[in-house]
Amino acid sequence: MPTPLRNIAAVVLLLAAVLLGTGSLLGSAASTMIDTPEPLQRILGPLATDPELRRVLPDELGAVLGQRLTGDTAIPGQLAGPLQDAIDSAGGALLDGPGFPAAWATTIETARADFTTRLADAADAADVAGAAGGGQVTLRLDLAPLLGSGYDTLQASLDGSALGALLPTTLSLPPAVLDTGWPSAQQLPTETLNAWLSVARAWGWMLAGALVAAAAGLLLATRSGRPWAVLSGGLMALALGGGARLWIGYLGPGTTTAAAPGVESLVTARMLAALEGELAAVATILVTSGIVLLLLGAVWGWWAARDRDVPVRG
Template sequence: MDLQPKDLMRTLLSALLAFLALCAAAIGLASAWIDENLVQESGFVALAAPLAEDADFQMALSDSLVEEVTGRTGLPDRLDSFVEPLVRNAAGAVTEASGYPAAWSETLRLSHAFTFAQAPDAAEPAPAVLTLDLGPVVQLVADGIGGGLGVDVPLPEDTTIDIGSIERGGLLSGVADVVQSWALYLAGAGILAVLALLAARRRGTTVALLGAGVLVIGVLGLLAREWVPAAAARAPGTSAIADVFVRGLAERAGADIAVSSLPVLVGGLVVLVLGVVLQLVAGRRRRA
């Protein structure tokens, strides 16, 4: 039986509303993850803290600490001949020090605060999407060297490492502001889904399609385990420690997104099955 113009308009309107609901849901779920794990300091520290135990990162960190301490401490020239071996020993041992976990956590907190700070002014742009401040870990190395030499080792004036190429205070701050409204996006998705159901001629079919859409969102989240690290690997590097940090953070982010997507996947499957059941029941009633 051909659809009447009124029925066709209802079907098209329902389909459009369902599509918009799924788009809003996808944006809301992505924004919720970004806000919780990157924008919020506690989430960022929890996500990145385990990198301190990664062997590749520890090696890159050790090399970076040697460069930071030997290159910019301002030690007397007479100490130059033997200070670098001491620095290397101290840098290599820093990851075994009792204060290392706390220093690394403080590094992440400082880095997060520095990254999300506004750029100071237009004349001095801050060109990094993430800035890693190694100050607390450098302090551990300096303390170790100072204890061995019997002198105070001055810290470098700048212990930051830039990672990425997006200006702070610009796009990054804008993204941080946008994702914090994730609850509104999800509420909007729910309202659009209800409107799609009210406009639908066959609500069981619409429920099934919404479930299928949520299922697709969940599958895309599972695939993040592969494509997030792959995207990070293609990004241009700025230093050895930056490359290792970005790769390790991307691997953890991809894995966390995949785990967070499992409830979405299950929810989509349940809604899909419910829609199919509702449509079968409605079909039997029409035939009765």
């Protein structure tokens, strides 16, 4: 192969290596977040003690709990008011029960499992119908585990009272779903998200491809062409890092069509902050790697030029 073609092919291979490496970084983070429980627990778990959540969640739980007790039990209608007053008086105590942290963790995991299941269903529907099929898939929260914890706390607070004696020992708690509305179809269509995830889950293959492409490019390049191939890889890494930083705000509140109130907005804000953090980390890695590759290529090129200029003795 002619020398110019070898060096051009080497540059292309180094660019491909950087692209595949970037895809591997993003894919590993995305697939880990959506397919394993730990990242979402780490992101949303601290909300259990967040002052803002403790301000809005008791009202949400109290309203749903009051509806379930008056609608699904034999409590007389005339006691509905006093019962709701008792629930409202319990207020923050609903979040102080010993079972609340575990209930919150269950709600988080249920939300993740529900989201991934509906994504898979939407992908299956798209395969069959050739379209998005199931509509936009958004993150939903099931309050049923929290209601169970809150009901235990309510029973304990009313124990020994006439109203407490009317409460059933157990309460049927079907799903009580809150839809965050995120991501919206304008931000990230479900069909696009599924396509991205199918690629992201192959992050290991992308990493292997990046290593092979980098090695092949360096071996294929001539001695004078290797510094240029490394420099091209550095420029690509810098460009991708800058692009990632520009994209960080795209999924944020500025593109949300309607902010959900209360619990939903808090969860959405925490998720967006986590995604921004992941993208910022990848952007930092890319920019740092780009700077290192540029410096390496420049030093390598200078050294190669110096060796060519040194006269041979003897």
